[in-house]
Structure formats: structure tokens, C-alpha cells
Amino acid sequence: MALLIRNADIVNADSRSKADIWIENETITRIGTGLDAPPGAETIDAAGRMAFPGFIDPHVHVYLPFMSTFAKDTHETGSIAALVGGTTAYIEMVCPSRLDDPLEAYQLWKGKAAGASACDYTFHMAATRFDAHTEGQLTEIVRDGIASFKIFLAYKNFFGVDDGEMYQTLALAKKLGVIVTAHCENAELVCRLQQSLLAQGRTGPEWHEPSRPESVEAEGTARFATFVENTGAAGYVVHLSSKGALDAAMAAKLRGVRLWVESVLPHFLLDKTYAERPGVEGMKHVMSPPLREKRNQKMLWDALARGFVDTVGTDHCPFDTSQKLLGKDAFTQIPNGIPGIEERVSLMYTYGVKHGGLGIDRFVDALSTRAAKLFGLFPRKGTIAVGSDADLVIWDDAHRGKLTAAAQHSNCDYNGFEGMEVEGRPAVVTVRGKVQVRDGKFIGERGRGLLLKREPAYY
Ligand code: URP
Ligand code: ZN
Ligand code: ZN
Numbered sequence: 001m002a003l004l005i006r007n008a009d010i011v012n013a014d015s016r017s018k019a020d021i022w023i024e025n026e027t028i029t030r031i032g033t034g035l036d037a038p039p040g041a042e043t044i045d046a047a048g049r050m051a052f053p054g055f056i057d058p059h060v061h062v063y064l065p066f067m068s069t070f071a072k073d074t075h076e077t078g079s080i081a082a083l084v085g086g087t088t089a090y091i092e093m094v095c096p097s098r099l100d101d102p103l104e105a106y107q108l109w110k111g112k113a114a115g116a117s118a119c120d121y122t123f124h125m126a127a128t129r130f131d132a133h134t135e136g137q138l139t140e141i142v143r144d145g146i147a148s149f150k151i152f153l154a155y156k157n158f159f160g161v162d163d164g165e166m167y168q169t170l171a172l173a174k175k176l177g178v179i180v181t182a183h184c185e186n187a188e189l190v191c192r193l194q195q196s197l198l199a200q201g202r203t204g205p206e207w208h209e210p211s212r213p214e215s216v217e218a219e220g221t222a223r224f225a226t227f228v229e230n231t232g233a234a235g236y237v238v239h240l241s242s243k244g245a246l247d248a249a250m251a252a253k254l255r256g257v258r259l260w261v262e263s264v265l266p267h268f269l270l271d272k273t274y275a276e277r278p279g280v281e282g283m284k285h286v287m288s289p290p291l292r293e294k295r296n297q298k299m300l301w302d303a304l305a306r307g308f309v310d311t312v313g314t315d316h317c318p319f320d321t322s323q324k325l326l327g328k329d330a331f332t333q334i335p336n337g338i339p340g341i342e343e344r345v346s347l348m349y350t351y352g353v354k355h356g357g358l359g360i361d362r363f364v365d366a367l368s369t370r371a372a373k374l375f376g377l378f379p380r381k382g383t384i385a386v387g388s389d390a391d392l393v394i395w396d397d398a399h400r401g402k403l404t405a406a407a408q409h410s411n412c413d414y415n416g417f418e419g420m421e422v423e424g425r426p427a428v429v430t431v432r433g434k435v436q437v438r439d440g441k442f443i444g445e446r447g448r449g450l451l452l453k454r455e456p457a458y459y
Pocket of ligand 1: 183337
């Protein structure tokens with residue numbers, strides 16, 4: 001397979017240049033001007049268009065048994081949604097419950113993706129308890145190429161770990177040289193506040209946010225940072241949504257703790273009034289941490305522009321309307337999650353780069369390069385360079401559109417960003433040199449995606 005992309009405006013996180021990109025055997029082998037294509041090679045003219053390294057979503061749920069049901073996507077639907085939106089690799093969370101066997105779960109999650117994903121993928125392995133077997137099991141999973149763990153401080157008795165288990169997971173991660181990603185909310189406070197609100201007859205989705213207020217997230221973030229500090233491990237706060245949590249993370253960063261911060265698409269663009277909409281409309285916008293007061297959005301955009309928020313993921317987690325209605329009598333039963341894997345790149349480009357003053361270099365860094373570096377994928381992924389995988393997004397800056405559930409590829413009957421305008425979308429998306437998407441349509445090879453094996457990094 002040979003492909004020449006002519007006259008691209010190559011936008012990397014650390015450089016910008018106009019050049020041709022020559023791809024052989026899935027890899028970029030030359031970048032230069034006036035490159036010749038041998039007869040028979042496929043050629044794409046990218047004149048006047050930006051070419052980005054394939055975008056990476058570091059926080060995705062495809063297969064997720066959660067809250068008495070399952071997230072709706074398969075790797076077929078989720079990966080096509082990702083690719084149409086410009087995401088060429090994602091990191092899915094393997095999330096066994098506390099009662100499940102971690103090795104069996106890992107094999108189960110791997111089996112669901114193998115041969116099904118149209119884009120490349122890897123996993124964060126969740127440690128949802130720590131017992132006599134955990135060290136051996138997690139070590140085996142790291143040896144198989146999974147160089148990151150996940151812990152939940154929230155979701156008591158299901159995914160959640162206690163402080164002792166958090167300590168043990170971080171100490172093991174330090175020993176193995178892998179990074180620990182963490183959902184940071186105080187589980188006990190969430191449970192108590194939920195019970196108290198329900199007891200007062202406050203059952204609708206508008207009470208989800210008050211049951212997990214900003215202080216609950218700030219406490220979880222500060223505690224995780226303190227544990228990272230005292231184990232010498234490397235930590236990554238997922239889906240940070242509010243100012244107190246960012247203050248806690250920044251304080252830790254400033255005292256030298258190896259801590260990185262992810263925020264996710266919904267928190268940049270949606271606020272808590274979406275979850276206050278009547279009936280199922282509000283339920284569609286229930287996720288955790290919850291959609292916040294609007295003032296947090298400016299804080300997140302500013303922090304992103306300055307690199308205090310390192311990465312932008314989605315926390316893609318599609319539950320359809322009938323599943324959301326499981327919580328019609330109590331907000332605590334609404335499956336938590338909003339899909340977004342298809343919308344992330346265009347929305348962050350539109351409201352960040354085009355209308356928010358976000359630098360194009362930081363955009364590429366936050367949506368691709370920094371995740372590749374943190375999670376052991378760089379320079380194979382996350383940059384347009386000789387030797388890197390030919391995962392490319394050639395950008396159609398002239399595109400204008402509106403997001404709708406009817407047009408989306410994720411297997412969900414609603415779109416959390418319904419009606420929002422986008423300016424720009426991928427014109428061409430390649431995965432290791434193969435064109436998978438043109439102008440919003442998947443035209444590629446299903447099942448092309450590979451499991452990306454990653455080495456420990458000893459941060
Ligand atoms: O609401 C969310 N975020 N659902 C998915 C599970 C998680 O906490 O990431
Ligand atoms: Zn979470
Ligand atoms: Zn998540």
C-alpha cells in the first residue's frame with residue numbers, strides 16, 4: 001500500500017510546514033517537497049488543507065457493564081464514529097466490577113475489540129480491588145502491553161477502591177513503571193448526599209449535580225494527588241470538571257507531583273442546565289462528574305490553552321433513551337454517560353481554535369500528541385514524522401454543519417450536542433496509510449484496527 005499526500009499544511013504540536021507525505025507499508029517514510037509518486041501509487045492533493053496527526057481519545061467506554069445495563073456501542077460502531085470524527089486511535093477502559101476476575105475481564109474486553117475495530121486501540125486496565133492475586137494479575141496484563149491502570153474513587157461497592165487499595169495500586173504501578181488514571185470523587189460523600197436528596201423527594205436528574213458537588217471532586221483530586229506524591233507514582237486525573245479540582249491538581253503539580261490532567265468534551269461545552277431539562281432530556285445529560293455551573297467552562301478553556309489541562313478526551317459512554325429512563329423515579333439509577341467520540345475534534349476545533357483563541361499547536365497537543373506521549377504511543381502515534389504510523393487527518397476547513405443524532409455513527413438514539421454548529425471536519429482520515437473516511441463517510445476496512453502494545457515508561 002503506497003500513498004502520496006501532496007502539498008499538505010502539516011500541523012504538529014511542535015512544528016508547522018508545507019510538504020508532501022509519502023507513505024509505504026503503513027508508515028510515513030518521507031516528508032519533503034516535490035516528491036514523486038511511482039506509477040500506481042494513490043495520490044491525494046491536500047493543497048490549502050491542514051494535515052493533523054490522527055487524533056487520540058484517551059478516555060473511551062465501548063463495552064461497559066454499568067448501572068444494571070451496558071453501554072450501547074460495539075467496536076464496529078464506536079470505531080467508525082471515532083474515525084468519521086478524526087480519531088484514529090482510542091484507549092478504552094477495561095472495567096470489571098469488584099466481584100469480577102481481572103484477568104478474565106481483560107480477555108473479555110480484548111475479545112470484544114479484536115477484529116472488530118476499524119481504528120487502532122489500547123486499554124487502561126482498571127484495578128477495582130486489591131487482593132492477594134492482584135499484583136500477579138496486573139503484572140501479567142502489563143507484560144501483555146497495557147501500560148496504564150485505572151482506579152475509581154467513586155462508585156462505591158462497584159468499581160470503587162478504598163484508600164488502602166489506591167495505595168497498593170499506585171505502589172505497584174510505581175514498581176512496574178506504569179501510570180495510574182483516576183476518577184476522583186469522594187465515594188462516601190456521594191452516597192450520603194444521594195440518600196439525603198432522595199429522602200427529601202428530590203429524585204429528578206437536576207439533583208445529580210447537587211449529589212456530587214464540586215467540593216466532592218476537589219477532595220477526591222487532592223487525595224489522589226497526595227497518594228501519588230507519597231508513593232512516587234505517576235498519576236492522571238480523568239474528566240476533571242471544576243475549579244476546586246483543578247486548584248488541587250495545580251497545587252500538586254507545583255510541588256512536583258507527577259500528575260497530569262484530562263478534561264472531557266462535555267465539560268467544555270455543556271453546563272448543568274442541560275441536566276435540569278425536564279424528563280428524559282435532563283437524563284441524557286447525566287454523567288459523572290456532573291455537568292457543572294457554566295463558570296467552570298471558561299476556567300477549563302483557559303487551563304487548556306495554558307497546558308494546565310493536559311489532554312482532552314470524551315469519556316464516550318453511550319446509553320440510549322430507554323436506558324436513561326431506568327432512572328425515571330430516582331436520579332441515582334440513571335446510567336451515567338454521554339457519547340462524544342465522533343464530535344470531539346470538530347467541536348474543540350470550532351469552539352476552541354476558531355472561536356476561543358485556542359492555539360492550533362495546543363489543540364493538536366491536547367487531542368493527540370500529549371496522550372500519545374503519556375500513554376506510551378509516541379512517536380508511533382501523535383505526530384506526523386518519518387517512521388510514524390500513517391494516521392492522518394486532512395482537514396476540510398470550509399465544512400459547515402449541525403450535529404444531529406440522525407446523522408451520527410455511534411449506536412445511540414440521541415446526541416448530547418444536538419443542534420450545535422461545527423465549522424470544519426475531516427475530509428480524509430487514514431489509519432496506517434489506508435483511507436478509512438472521506439467527507440463524513442466511512443469507506444474503509446472494518447476490523448482494520450490493531451491492539452497497540454505499550455511499554456512501561458518509568459515516568
Ligand atoms: O458518567 C460517566 N463518566 N460514565 C462513565 C463511567 C466513568 O465514570 O467514566
Ligand atoms: Zn469516571
Ligand atoms: Zn469514563
